[in-house]
Amino acid sequence: MKFAKGPRPWSINLFAGVLLILAIWNLAVALFDLPAQEEFLRSLGLGLDWNRDWTIVSSSAWFTVELIPIALVWIAASRFARMFITGMAGVKAVLLVANFPVLYALPGILAGQCIALAAVALLYTRGSQEWFAIKEIDPATFD
Template sequence: MRIARGPRPWPIWLFASATTYIAVNRLIGSLGNLNATMFDFRNMFTFVEWNRDLAIIAICAWFTIDMIPVILVLAFAASFARWFISVIAFVPLALILANLEYASTYPRMLLPSLMLAFIPLALAALLWTTRASRYFAQGGADGAETA
């Protein structure tokens, strides 16, 4: 993979900015409330004996994983990343729809959950705009439109 050259169009910058904001916000929130994060990890991964050090390592690994698509899109103009991001963006929505019977028992939580599930879809949609498609087709080459 070669590093993309030239200007990035606004959908790429918006995707990178929003994704980075979400990842940094999650990192700071998780590190700031480590006990709650450890509680969540214990519920998600019951087979692991969690301690503070392991939780911090997992939080940092999660942040790194969140930032990989940003680097692939922003620095390398990797077109396979947009397909990968698009597929992964449907996971939260699919989980809600798969558990709709359970989610319907808490109707107050259904709408906020659905709204949160559409954020990754909106970010993935940015990678399919005309300017972003041109950016990926050119491999981030010089001359990509920014306006």
């Protein structure tokens, strides 16, 4: 992995900041109310015997999964990570539309999901496009 050179555009910084804040918020909500998070995980019907320890582990693992693509975009200008995040945002948008009546009754969750989708759109601003397009020149090319 090569680190991206030069300053990051405002849209990349805003994207990383917003999604990082949302990831930290989700982790904090899960860890501060472990019984509710445990019940939520149990409601997913995964067939696991959820307890306090597994709830903490799964919440922390999900936080890490959210951080990896954010870090790859911000640190390495990874085009793959940008496409992965875009694909996941597409899935999220479909789920939002399909579950809109339920989410309408939960305005906090709906707002968080919409903010996350707006942050992903920042990856396609003009400054972001130019930043992702920068290729490092290989010195061996000129030998």
